Amino acid sequence: MAIQGQKGAHGQNPFEGGRANGASKTGDSTPPKALAYPGIRLPPGQAGPARWAAEASDALKTLAASSGKRPARCQLCHAPEGVAALKTSAGAVSKRNKALNSRVYCADPRLAVSKPCVRNPCGLCAPRCRHLQGLELYAMNTKMNRWSHGSLLAATCVALLSLTACGGGGGSEAEEPAAALDPDLRRAPTAARSPLNAQTAATARWSAPTSLSLVPSSGSVLPNGKVLLWSADTPMGFGGSGRTYTTLFDPATNSASDRLVQETGHAMFCTGTTLLPDGRLLVNGGSDSAATSIYDLSSNSWTRGGNMNIPRGYQSNTLLQDGSVLTFGGSWSGGTGNKHGEVWSSGSGWRNLSGLRIDSTLTPDGPWGGDSHYWLVPAGNGKVLHPGPGVRMHWLDTSGSGAITYIGDRTDPSVQNGADGPSVAGSFVMYDVGRGLKTGGVHKLGQAARSNAYVIEFDKGVSVRKVADMAFQRVYQNSVVLPDGRVVLIGGQTFEAQFTDRDSVMSAEIWDPTTETFTTLPAAMSVPRNYHSIAMLMPDGRVMAAGGGLCGGCSANHADLQMLSPPYLFNADGSPAQRPVINTAPSTVRYGSVVNVAMSGPVTDFALVRMSSTTHTINNDQRRIPLLSADIGNNIYSLQIPSNPGWLLPGVWMLFAMDAKGVPSVAKLVSISADGLPLIQPVPSHHHL
Ligand SMILES: [Cu+2]
Incomplete structure (x- = not known):
């Protein structure tokens, strides 16, 4: 209604010429337009940008009502010489605009992460134009904590619906100097700020082993911060069926409580x-091999989740963007071969994917x-990358x-001997948006491990x-982001052999994404972690290493865990670092939202790390x-929650803040709500290599 009033009073709808999604909500008769990006289509009315545009509309109404002025449009232009400029119709910065404390971000909607562009939406933005192809601009009013949004099309000039009153000052002031646009628009800053060198690496420490009642060959961090660990149908071995020994470990008290799970009739050994x-x-x-068990922490109950159509063991799972679960592979149990894909969804159980065949993925x-x-x-892109362990990669x-x-x-292809071989029981982890680290593994079992x-x-x-290679060859190692x-x-061994601690690697290494090199930690584990061992990031920033063996009474059985305190928890002299504290943060956040967190003091970086579930060196749940x-x-910080569920999978994540020295807070556990999930429709893929 306010918009209609504006139109009447000023003879011009302030949204004219706007292309932002959600414009129709303001009374404009133009239907919402699905924004098209390479590889992605966002359905109208579902995407984060649409919500931001709607919020911007609301903000404009509020602003117009309070000021009695018509908010002017900001023009976003792509000039012939390749200079993009964002400026007011008057080409000047207004006092009003400064007072609103606005910021503009250039953002890549495919990644839903962004970089500060210019401090003022009416300043000049002069990036190399190739970085702007297909990008979007968002304007954020940090006082009102709202976003506006416009799409930027190469070689065209489109209007940005800014919530700020650009041009309200009448063009009487000089433009502020432009801030250079970081050429790498696609990601938030890498947080690793403290150097990783011999001195800092020497501060890392392993706890003394904590004994457990079972060999934890599988484990998961739960939404209360405790860790569920389990073995098989016996505490120290496997081979039977119908039940599973579990223990619930509390990192805060270093204690565990045991539970024999018989409710689902499921020996949960070598599972997804x-x-x-x-x-x-x-x-x-x-x-x-066909069973599915589901543990619900809120009711402390185990229930059956329906049988798979294709029985399997040694397969892998991953959550999908819509909250369903893919399982793939698994000839170790339930018969050999034809372990094609199946998807589980809550309510309807398992469904075969006849087109998702296993054949071309097999390893030796x-x-x-x-x-x-x-x-x-x-x-x-809404699909699942299969980067290995075979050499053939697939979508x-x-x-x-x-x-x-x-x-x-x-x-x-750019280096000699650049071809990797099959890397069975090697490791892969997504350490940043669209970035994964692959390490080690073997060509086939019974061979020397790779160090690559x-x-x-x-x-x-x-x-x-x-x-650069690791310092050690490793197979059965775990990688933790x-x-x-x-x-x-x-952990892991230099030569693959199950149920033995021969050739154990006792030193951990840390890989740094800024130098892309490994640094060995001088402090060695006291317990080998090989076949049937696991490792997970704890919400307190430490890393748990546990298990190994599960071979009855054999000497490779390790019914215990050790905690690694990484170098980031210490000062250079080895004393414990003072850690930033997240005083308040929302427990549930939505895709594409901006949320505020209150800190104990200044920090520089924030990251989400998804909670782990893992067995047999596979931890497809963890990602950062x-x-x-x-x-x-x-000490209040606004965080932009990404809008792309293909990267930010729904579920419980650990929110960490880090200070200028790279010291992390203890995590707040944040649920990424699938409510209003903006699903991505995958488009047909092309061969990329
Ligand atoms: Cu196994």
């Missing part, structure tokens, strides 16, 4: 594991059909009846880059997403 959007844990297959891993323990990595499309597309081999490492980038196509984007490599943040004063 997935943390669901609502915090429940799904465990499928393994020794009881040994006696179990070559379909063990795949790395399955959901991406921003898995889980929509409809499913499809699989060969991408290329895991090979760096690759960075796989999969946000715009897929590319493979060989980086830290809040600052570094990755800890724990750095957040763009804005300091709005009084």
